[in-house]
Structure formats: C-alpha cells, structure tokens
Amino acid sequence: MQDVVDRIRRFRDERDWMQFHDPQNLAMSVTIEAAELLELFQWKDRDQSKEYAVANRERVAEEIADVAIYLLELADNLGIDLKSAINAKLAINEAKYPVEKARGVATKYTDL
Amino acid sequence: MQDVVDRIRRFRDERDWMQFHDPQNLAMSVTIEAAELLELFQWKDRDQSKEYAVANRERVAEEIADVAIYLLELADNLGIDLKSAINAKLAINEAKYPVEKARGVATKYTDL
Amino acid sequence: MQDVVDRIRRFRDERDWMQFHDPQNLAMSVTIEAAELLELFQWKDRDQSKEYAVANRERVAEEIADVAIYLLELADNLGIDLKSAINAKLAINEAKYPVEKARGVATKYTDL
Amino acid sequence: MQDVVDRIRRFRDERDWMQFHDPQNLAMSVTIEAAELLELFQWKDRDQSKEYAVANRERVAEEIADVAIYLLELADNLGIDLKSAINAKLAINEAKYPVEKARGVATKYTDL
Numbered sequence: 492m493q494d495v496v497d498r499i500r501r502f503r504d505e506r507d508w509m510q511f512h513d514p515q516n517l518a519m520s521v522t523i524e525a526a527e528l529l530e531l532f533q534w535k536d537r538d539q540s541k542e543y544a545v546a547n548r549e550r551v552a553e554e555i556a557d558v559a560i561y562l563l564e565l566a567d568n569l570g571i572d573l574k575s576a577i578n579a580k581l582a583i584n585e586a587k588y589p590v591e592k593a594r595g596v597a598t599k600y601t602d603l
Numbered sequence: 604m605q606d607v608v609d610r611i612r613r614f615r616d617e618r619d620w621m622q623f624h625d626p627q628n629l630a631m632s633v634t635i636e637a638a639e640l641l642e643l644f645q646w647k648d649r650d651q652s653k654e655y656a657v658a659n660r661e662r663v664a665e666e667i668a669d670v671a672i673y674l675l676e677l678a679d680n681l682g683i684d685l686k687s688a689i690n691a692k693l694a695i696n697e698a699k700y701p702v703e704k705a706r707g708v709a710t711k712y713t714d715l
Numbered sequence: 716m717q718d719v720v721d722r723i724r725r726f727r728d729e730r731d732w733m734q735f736h737d738p739q740n741l742a743m744s745v746t747i748e749a750a751e752l753l754e755l756f757q758w759k760d761r762d763q764s765k766e767y768a769v770a771n772r773e774r775v776a777e778e779i780a781d782v783a784i785y786l787l788e789l790a791d792n793l794g795i796d797l798k799s800a801i802n803a804k805l806a807i808n809e810a811k812y813p814v815e816k817a818r819g820v821a822t823k824y825t826d827l
Numbered sequence: 828m829q830d831v832v833d834r835i836r837r838f839r840d841e842r843d844w845m846q847f848h849d850p851q852n853l854a855m856s857v858t859i860e861a862a863e864l865l866e867l868f869q870w871k872d873r874d875q876s877k878e879y880a881v882a883n884r885e886r887v888a889e890e891i892a893d894v895a896i897y898l899l900e901l902a903d904n905l906g907i908d909l910k911s912a913i914n915a916k917l918a919i920n921e922a923k924y925p926v927e928k929a930r931g932v933a934t935k936y937t938d939l
Contacts, residue, residue, distance in 0.1 A: 492604060492686065495686055495689050495690065495693075498690070498693055499693065502693060502696065502697060505702045505706075506700060506702060506705045506706050506707070506708075507706050507707040508705075508707075510707075510709075511709050511870055513649045513650075513652050513653055514643075514644055514652045514653060514655070514656040514663070515641075515644035515647060515648075515649065515652035516649075516869075516870060518637070518640045518641040518643070518644050519641060519743065519865065519869060520869060520870075521637045521640060521641070521670065522634070522637040522638050522640070522641045522746060522750075522862060522865070523862050523865055523866050523869060525630070525633045525634040525637040525638075525670070525862075526634050526637075526746075526858060526859050526861075526862030526863070527862070528630045528633060528634070529627075529630040529631060529633070529634045529855065529858070529859055530859050531630070532626055532627035532630050533852075533855060533856060533859060534821050534847055534852060534856075535627060535821065536627075536761070536821075537625045537627065537628075537760070538625075539821070540625050540626045540627035541625055541626060543626070544626040544681050545681075548681060548682070548683060551626070551681060551683070552678075552681075552683045552688040552691070553688070553691070553692055553695075555674060555677060555678050555683060555685070555688055556685075556688040556689045556691065556692035556693075557692060558633065558637070558670070558674055559674060559685060559688070559689055560689060560692060560693065560696075562667060562670055562671060562674070563689075565667060566664075566667050569656050569657070569660060569663060569664075570660070571660065571663070571664045571667060573667070573668075573671060574604065574607055576664040576665070576667055576668040576671070577607050577668045577671055577672060577675075578607065578610070579664070579665070579668065580665055580668035580669060580672065581607075581610055581611065581614060581668075581672065583665075584614065584672075585614060588618060590617045590618055593618045593620075594617075594618050594619050595618070595619040595620075595622075596618075597622075597623050597758050597759065597760075597763070623758055628757075628758060631753065631757060631855060632757060632758075634750060634753070634858060634862075635750050635753055635754050635757060637750075638746060638747050638749075638750030638751070638858075639750070641743065641746070641747055642747050645740075645743060645744060645747060646735055646740060646744075646933050647933065648873070648933075649872070651933070709870050709871065709872075709875070716828060716910065719910055719913050719914065719917075722914070722917055723917065726917060726920065726921060729926050729930075730924060730926055730929045730930050730931070730932075731930050731931040732929075732931075734931075734933075735933050737873045737874075737876050737877055738867075738868055738876045738877060738879070738880040738887070739865075739868035739871060739872075739873065739876035740873075742861070742864045742865040742867070742868050743865060745861045745864060745865070745894065746858070746861040746862050746864070746865045749854075749857045749858040749861040749862075749894070750858050750861075752854045752857060752858070753851075753854040753855060753857070753858045755850075755854070756850055756851035756854050759851060760851075761849045761851065761852075762849075764849050764850045764851035764852075765849055765850060767850070768850040768905050769905070772905060772906070772907060775850070775905060775907070776902075776905075776907045776912040776915070777912070777915070777916055777919075779898060779901060779902050779907060779909070779912055780909075780912040780913045780915065780916035780917075781916060782857065782861070782894070782898055783898060783909060783912070783913055784913060784916060784917065784920075786891060786894055786895060786898070787913075789891060790888075790891050793880050793881075793884060793887060793888075794884070795884060795887070795888045795891060797891070797892075797895060798828065798831055800888040800889070800891055800892040800895070801831050801892045801895055801896060801899075802831065802834070803888070803889070803892065804889055804892035804893060804896060805831075805834050805835065805838060805892075805896065807889075808838065808896075809838060812842060814841050814842055817842045817844075818841075818842050818843050819842070819843040819844075819846075820842075821846075821847050
C-alpha cells in the first residue's frame with residue numbers, strides 16, 4: 492500500500508491541502524464517505540444489497556476507495572502503521588469473542 | 604495486506620458470521636465505526652485535534668483499525684482489489700481538482 | 716417544542732458553551748449521535764430490530780433524544796423554524812415521489 | 828408537531844412504505860441524512876461554517892428537515908413521545924454536567 496499512500500501525499504501536497512488535513516477534518520471526511528457507501532444499500536434487504544453490489548461493483552468500489560483514501564491519509568499523518576493497528580485490533584477481537592461463545596450469534600458485538 | 608485479509612476471513616468463518624456479513628450490514632458497521640473515530644475529535648478545534656491524536660495514538664489507531672477491518676472485508680467479499688480501486692479513484696480526483704485551480708482552496712470538494 | 720428549545724438554550728448558556736456550538740460542531744454531534752442510534756440495531760435483521768425497539772424503548776428514546784437535542788439547537792441558532800422546514804421538505808418529497816409511481820417500491824429514494 | 832407527524836404518516840401510507848420503515852432502516856436513514864447535513868460544513872473552519880449557514884439557510888434547513896422527518900417517524904412508530912424523551916435526556920445531561928464543573932470547558936462530553 493505504500494505507493495498508494497505516496498500518491499495520496501503527493502495529491503495533497505501539490506494542492507497545498509495539508510493545512511486542512513488535521514485529524515478532525517479527516518475523521519469527518521471518513522464518516523461522510525462511509526455514509527455515502529451506506530447510502531448505496533439504503534432501503535434494500537439483505538439479498539437486494541448483495542445483488543446490488545454484484546451488479547454495481549464499480550460504483551461500490553469507488554465509495555469504498557473514498558473512505559480508504561482518507562483513512563490511509565489519517566493513519567499516515569499520525570505515523571500509525573495500519574497493518575500493525577489492524578493486527579492489534581484483531582487480536583483484541585479474537586480474545587473478546589471466543590469461538591465457542593460467538594459462533595453463529597448475530598447480535599455479537601452489541602449484546603454478547 | 605493479504606495476510607491481514609486472511610486473518611479477517613478466518614476470524615469471521617471460525618465464528619460462522621458470514622451469514623451476517625452482507626454488504627448492507629458491513630457498510631453500516633463501517634459508518635458506525637467511522638463515527639466512533641470522529642467522536643474522539645468531537646468539540647475540539649483544529650490544534651486540539653492534533654494534540655489529542657499525538658497524545659492518544661493507540662486509541663486513535665484502534666478506531667482507525669475498526670473502520671479498516673470492515674472496509675477490507677467488504678472489498679474482499681465483493682472481489683474488489685482495494686489498491687486498484689484507490690488508484691482508480693485517485694486518478695479521478697487528480698483530474699477533478701487540477702493543481703492550478705485547487706491549490707490552497709479550503710472549500711475544495713464541496714464548492715469548487 | 717418551544718419550551719424544550721428554551722431548556723436547551725438555558726442548559727448551554729449556563730455552561731457558557733455557545734462558543735463551541737457553531738454549525739459544524741453541532742452537525743458533527745448530530746451525526747455521531749445518529750450513528751449511536753443506528754448501533755442499537757447493528758447486526759439485527761428487520762424483525763429483530765422491531766423486537767429490540769419494543770423491548771428497549773427507553774434506550775432507543777434516549778438515543779433519539781440525543782439526535783433531536785442537537786438538531787433543535789442547530790435550527791434554533793440559525794433562526795430556522797423546524798416545523799416550516801419540515802413542511803417545505805415534505806412538499807418537495809410529495810412531488811418527487813408521486814403515489815402512483817412510488818407505491819410499494821422499496822428502492823424508492825435511491826433508484827426511482 | 829402533531830400535524831407534521833400526521834403528514835409524515837400520510838405520505839408514507841399513501842405509498843405503502845410502512846413495510847420498509849422498520850427501526851433499523853429508519854435509523855440508517857437518519858444517519859445518512861445527518862452525514863449529508865455535516866457535508867455542508869466539510870473542510871470549513873468554525874467561522875466559515877457560520878458564514879455558510881447564514882448565506883445558505885434554505886439549503887441547511889432542507890438537510891435539517893431530512894434528518895427530522897426520519898427521526899419523528901421513528902419516534903412515532905415506537906410510540907415514543909419526543910418531547911418527553913428530550914426532557915428526560917436534558918435532565919440526565921443537567922445532572923451529568925454540573926454548571927460549576929462544565930462552565931466554558933470545550934472537551935465537555937468526551938473528557939469530563
């Protein structure tokens with residue numbers, strides 16, 4: 492991913508936008524883009540959301556990319572290694588949701 | 604990132620959670636986690652958000668990871684190559700915001 | 716609702732918080748609270764979300780109130796009459812989604 | 828607000844949309860609309876967000892109304908009296924943030 496991060500940095504710096512890219516503004520942008528991704532699946536049921544995603548993969552990929560771009564930049568700006576951060580969080584989740592208790596339980600995160 | 608994606612898949616499949624991980628539920632989770640990331644910077648001004656991020660890098664990294672985990676899984680489930688998707692979107696953004704017009708303009712995305 | 720708005724104003728002014736309640740900070744807070752409301756229904760299917768809401772009405776009411784409090788204050792600060800604004804938007808929606816075309820169509824807002 | 832709620836009900840029922848308006852779908856829509864409201868203030872600083880709101884009051888009012896419409900319908904569907912819910916939450920907030928401790932403190936909700 493490092494070449495992608497380099498391209499994000501270059502895009503930002505050529506436009507002199509670092510001055511606007513504080514953590515709050517970037518987190519705001521991550522959230523706004525996440526809601527646009529969610530909007531693609533608004534009012535659909537589970538099966539319709541799958542059918543939509545298959546039939547409109549380019550559109551979905553674009554919204555996913557919008558979230559990812561701001562998220563990668565935020566991590567990069569703070570000196571956070573995203574891969575290490577994900578591995579650390581997965582270790583927490585693996586301990587928090589033991590296989591024998593979590594298996595097949597839908598309401599996992601909220602009510603377990 | 605492929606080993607991270609493999610670990611996300613394994614985490615999900617050991618718990619038999621694929622049945623809940625349709626695109627709508629994953630996009631919902633991306634949005635909920637994004638808002639939790641944003642909450643870290645709520646009520647702070649620009650400088651305070653930077654100071655907070657530096658002083659609480661582990662906390663911020665954890666929230667970034669939460670967003671990234673769902674986003675990576677969503678892309679993986681749909682057969683979307685995240686790196687290609689990001690590069691495609693960056694190419695669009697580079698064309699949409701020409702350096703000479705966008706340089707130093709804060710209200711770039713919304714009003715340009 | 717005016718007495719509720721008066722209480723929101725008083726709560727804010729007794730704490731000298733108007734200085735933080737610019738439109739951006741309030742819109743951020745509306746979004747963060749909306750995502751907390753959504754989190755109550757995360758991972759649930761349609762029927763489960765209804766059952767949860769009936770069984771946890773106090774909890775749901777509290778999250779709805781959190782969104783409403785910031786939304787009412789934002790409207791009040793900007794001199795927006797919420798009831799007029801809602802009526803104006805409903806008139807737009809009524810014209811945009813004619814009964815004969817929209818009846819029973821799930822993907823109404825996104826694909827019509 | 829009851830006549831507004833009646834109009835929201837009528838709008839929904841004439842289109843036979845109650846079948847889609849479970850709590851999860853409505854909470855999702857509240858969140859999506861909240862993020863659209865936030866988008867109006869994206870990349871702006873505090874003063875710019877005020878100037879924008881004054882100069883574009885109709886636009887802001889429309890996005891506020893979008894959030895309010897789904898929020899009012901969700902409360903109505905669950906038999907929640909919004910005014911009582913807001914008053915109950917304000918009483919909690921008044922106790923949680925005593926005037927003498929909260930006065931002028933920006934990071935109130937997150938760090939107090």
